[in-house]
Amino acid sequence: MGKKDKEKKKKGLGAEKTAEKTEKKLKLKSKKDLAAKGEDDIEKIVKQIEAEEKKRKEVKELTVQPPSHRSNFSMTAHPDNPEIVFFGGEYYNGSKTQMFSDLLIYNTKRSSWTQIQSPAGPPPRSAHQAAIVSQGGGQLYIFGGEYTSPTESQFYHHKDLWCYHFSSKRWEKIEAAGGPSGRSGHRMVVFKHFLVVFGGFHDNLRDSKYFNDVYSFDLNNRIWKKLETIGAGPTPRSACQMFLTLDGRKLINPNIISRPEGGRRICRPEGEGMTHTDMFLLSVDKHDETFSKWRWQVVKQVGNRPSMRTGLASALAKDRVFMFGGVQDKEDESEDEESDEEDSGNFFNELYTVQVEGERATWHLVTLTGKKEPTEKKSRRKDKEGVGEEEEVEKMESMVLDGEEEENKQGPTTLTVESGAFTISSTIGTMETGEKSKEGVPVNKDVFTPSPRFSSGLVYKSGILYLFGGIWEDGEKDLTLKDFYSLDSVKLDTWNTIIESDIQSMEWFGSDSKDDEDDDEDEDGMDTD
Template identity: 45%
Template structure:
């Protein structure tokens, strides 16, 4: 058998293994998720008592992680939604909505009727239409002890002009997941990767879906080329030409019973649309000073078609322990030149 035949056989074998694992995870997590659905329903009953829009000035939000902080597409504001907080004994999930005014350096909290259920590790994307919209997909809800997880596969839109939430019901979308990435490009949302976890099993994804903002329909893509390995928590940014850049991420796999091995990904990929239904993956090999391996970093598209990456953590994992090195450095990736370089921040000028 030639190299191509072996490669195709290997790919098909990997697809079958992934399908079996997804079925196994789905079966085992069903009971966990049924238990949590009742708790989510209780919280939604409380949310249903909100009948009017109330906006109040407030101090900065309480500590939380894995929320979404999204730039308003038409104003100098940031929109914070959701997140989680563990106080050492109990896990708290949020579906609060805060707005940060960049120029005034002020926070306000907005209570809006019928919000999405409490969640973290979801994705949010800003869309510049109708006075500005924030689209939310997926994420997870955790039990108070942090041992059980419910993974959402719902899609919501926050209409910023009217301050209203709307759930968009469309079939054929991604399965329930968290840690995925979503971006806006050419009248569509693009969702990539993520993971689904139950008390005993987990699965990481590298599938790609688009949601058409004109027809309100989902489509699962089958790009040609070499795709990234399954992962969560990567950086996903839209280029000026509408193509998508993927960097880094994290995944884990079982090496033996009750022992998992984590992988910190440092590779880069480009996903490009070359026709109405044709998408292509290609691997990028950038030059320059690349970021050291890390996860949990934040990234955004900056001026001059550059991706700005900040912070993160690198965990040294042993069988019984984990140690993390945290970062506060900045790297920039020039998408036009395919080059990484370190970012230098100049402080305010001091008078002599």
């Protein structure tokens, strides 16, 4: 070895030792800070919770009230039963964060809630992923996610894989090497007899790391495998939307978001989030029977695409994917970079659909038609209004022709209305509406739509969309919701309320910038002697 090589090796060893010393100092400082807050090390907390779960011996099936306020939970439709399965999530009340590990089942036929308390279950988590398969009498798989300490001073990213067996009502922790590293905000879908995991992020409060790796878990042989991919694929990111194509042979990553999926959307300078609107197709090599070689391809997007946003909720239906809500952060370059104040973003309550054929994806903004109202018979309506059938037909044909000419001249046009913290956009010319009204039956345009939100749950079951929970920000308040709605995906008339919103009566224990400003103004305006 030459003299220069020896010097380089010494410098390398010196850098490693310095990094180790720095890490030890940071851990020691962290322990002191935690002791002052009355908190244990987060890894120790998670192990204690898991140990307590193992002490439970019997399975309990309880009839319970609906879920409490929460976001970043999993909400999965059972493929064989009229059930929607909820697991985990988080709730922040302005002072402390509460994590959940409850397993709740909503029966869509009876509109009832059941909680399964089973021994040795997974520790609490949020921003994890869940998938249900029919094999073995029905199995729910849970992978990854994060655990946040009550004071939000520590984060722990899980890398464990769990299976809940519906037949025995028992949890099983699957021990299999070679899986993804600890992460949250990733995505997981079922492809044939595999679980496929993509992306995610890891945050230890000092730095954030995003992933774009792809793993598969063989459900038959219980083996993890990191997949080999070729082609120009997505950059590292988290909180994307991922689903199977209609033929069930390929995976789609649309409207991918690179943003930590926690409720407060915490973002430090070194881990600043970026929003993407690209879309990719991931397909297995046709000549590879081992399903280990995959190819990325860029998908061309057309139609009425959503604006940049994060925190959408998505649900795969028979012939399309529905997406609801989301939030777009406001960027104000004029503000002081060191300012701790947070502006509310643009929140959305739009419903979109996307259909993928080949390497082309078509977006539609859904326009609800409203409930149909019973009316007088057609003949009576004609006499009453004094409008003949021929005249009505001519008017309708004229309107259609005028609309087509205008669209050909200008193309789709977008109307944006701003109101407070919300920006609502709609595009004319690329709308998707529900089941057409029969002739002579007018439509009530006063439809109900759930309030804007992000990090909610959306699922498709037996032709019905179900939407639950999420977060809406009001100034510095991060209000977590627990309302529940349904929508007929064929009629697309109006959202029906299953559980009403209680946002007006919610308690908030953190600071409220608006109230604080009002108090300051009152104090400044007081007369002093």
